[in-house]
Amino acid sequence: MTDASPVAATVVAPEPIPVVRADYLPVLLVPALALIALPLIGSTTTWVTLTIAALAMGMMIFVIASGLTLVFGLMDVLNFGHGAFIAVGAYLAMTTLLPLAGWMQADSLALNLAALGLAVLVAMAGTGALGWAFERVIIMPVYGQHLKQILITTGGLIVAEQLIHVFWGGDQKPMSLPTALRGAIVIGDVAIEKFRLLALATGLLVFLSMLLVLNRTKLGLLIRAGVENGEMVEALGYRIRRLFVAVFVAGSALAGLGGTMWALYRETLTAGIGGEVIVLVFIVIIIGGLGSVGGCFLGSILVAQMANYTGYLAPKVALASNILLMVIILMWRPQGLYPVAKR
């Protein structure tokens, strides 16, 4: 490198700095949907309860879906086997909680949370390890082949469900909430279930942590760059495969966390728990914009709002209403609410 060039510089007239406008329009869908639901529901108390329930459910869906959307964004991998991590995570948590029944039934919030924390740790470690093996054995041979990915990952889900039957039995398992998280907090006429508040806080914590990692660390920069143009990330000297495996393992661990939360929310557990929620998860990552964590967060809340409001107003069309929501959003924004720029 030398200092000032002896070759005359051509002065290029400075171009005006463009104003970067934040796109808040999709965010407004959340209050808009809530306001549309209010007169239909009629009772303000019920509406508040349903809205808080929707936010809590949205956070659980987000925890499950966030890893899947990054996996798709980074390597174009359609993993229909994600439901296996949800189910295995929930079963591992249930198994961990069995010998901790004393802590779960104690009147101490600290002991209750310690038991749940331990169960979540085991669930996340187990599903993270399972995710690593799943990626090596099932995903790696079918990179770039979407049809084979769909077939083999669906097959992986079926095998995982059958293995759950073998190890834990095929009957429905109870998954009780700890003593301190049972019941509701009553504010005025509104009753808010305590576990929903915990789910809300956990989901927000995961979202904020992901934002921190994605925006403030080099690993996060690499993930964001990889979602946009993996080939260029490799040309800059980084191994996108290793990055993908790390994201896949983290996404599987988050699905394990989400599965645990979902089972506690339902208070029962079957091998098909992953399949129950995976349809909503795919709707979320499609309407959010494939590979977009912000879009996934927003999509989770919207899907949960639709599920809760229509579940109350017209239970038979709850799932159909979410498919309708997806169709409307894709007609408005075909790439999803917050599409990721792809090369």
Added chain:
Amino acid sequence: MAEALLTLEGVHTHIGQYHILQGVDFAVPRGALTVLLGRNGAGKTTTLRTIMGLWKPSAGRISFDGREIGGWTTPDISRAGIAYVPETMGVFADLTVRENMILAAQTGPPDAARLDWLFGFFPALKRFWTHPAGVLSGGQKQMLSIARAIIEPRRLILVDEPTKGIAPAIIDNMIRAFQELKRDETTILLVEQNFRFAEALGDFAVVMDDGRIVHSDGMAALARDSATQTRLLGLSLEAHA
């Protein structure tokens, strides 16, 4: 001619059923700027992508500084000191200019003195430092793409058509930047269709046609030989004067 830093011997590349490179042989001398010329579809971009490991050669040898790199992965090739500026520029639109530069620096945070040196050629990058790269104009994106490739000293820089669709004033600054790199004896392999740009910078010229090298000589000699230009490239420098 100086000792070769990069050598291709009988390199073949298939993309799906298409046989694109059909035995490419040429050398890139150390410390010089070699221009790779040819008509559209001749195989120039495929040659750069094959060197970079983005497409695997189906036969032949690619040697970089005496080491065979034909079977290496793209990150290994990059870490060996080869930078790549693709035709599509490859900027990360959702990342800021600063974040794009941070990712390009392999050994740590970007060096402040090196950044100042780059801002001397490409002042727009300083102005848009905290802006998403997606808001930059085409010329500014090209500046960022080149700046990213030279944020740290590299041993070989592969540049694919940097002047395509770029304003003349920005091209002049690009010429300055490449001249500076040449003075530092950085080796450059440049794919270019803009003959004025190629002539201003090139030490050596290699011409491709139908996936093979059909001419290899000094750039000055080719620039003087309008008959060869017309025969190989379907143009002459006079037409571009």
